[in-house]
Amino acid sequence: MVATPAVDAASAVEGAWGSGIIPAMGVLRFDNVSKQYPGGHAALSDVSFAIDAGEMVFITGHSGAGKSTLLRLVHLSERPSRGAVLFAERNLLKVRGRRVALHRREVGVVFQDHRLLSDRSVAENVALPLILRGVRRGEIAKRVRAVLERLSLGDRERALPGQLSAGEQQRVGIARALVGEPSLLVADEPTGNLDPTLSSEIMALFAALPERGTSVLVASHDLALVKRMRKRVLVLDQGRLADDIRPEDLADG
């Protein structure tokens, strides 16, 4: 009823205009994406979904379901065999060469094993993405301090990763992913090595990101934890998107 000639194809696909609701800006969209590794079977089959700005979404599913593969397609360490991955409505197929590094500025990545440099201090580890992109030293120091304070690591900036607890190490990994102020944070089993209390802390941290402008996509097989968070859940089963559960439809318990 509010259709105007200015409606672009992407908005029309979202289908929200007919309801009079202005569609939220799409951060990430998978259109019929399949991925086959060389010599392997289908790791992802015909997967389609969209994530809006400000959403926090979990991906869950059995081991080998394709969770890590899906995240790799987002930060361009793998490419789809078929279909399209769109980031901020831009087809990642066209993002090649030097533009891959530019894309990765927009996507913060957190790994299960955090991959910190053991001979560099906390502050140096967190500064790394900014050093690589040539940010001024004064600006780096300011931003590193701010993100470390935010993650309650302000008093640990000179420590080496080996001198930190597992939860602190993971928070440093998250600080490094956030220091560049990405529009999307992807995390692959970020609490895989942490006890339940620390896992909940890390998840609460992620849940606070959307209101600061960072959408969040987390792969986790910890169903109890995922349920407690009451966020949208994408369920993968043998590479297929088996379910897309909205928070309001998550059963209690």
Ligand SMILES: Nc1ncnc2c1ncn2[C@@H]1O[C@H](COP(=O)(O)OP(=O)(O)OP(=O)(O)O)[C@@H](O)[C@H]1O
């Ligand atoms: N580099 C690779 N080369 C070949 N096959 C791969 C590669 N990476 C993953 N696969 C296969 O693709 C499928 C999906 O793997 P993926 O790592 O995405 O699953 P996952 O859901 O993350 O599992 P887990 O919970 O164990 O981490 C599996 O069958 C796996 O063996």
Ligand SMILES: [Mg+2]
């Ligand atoms: Mg995995």
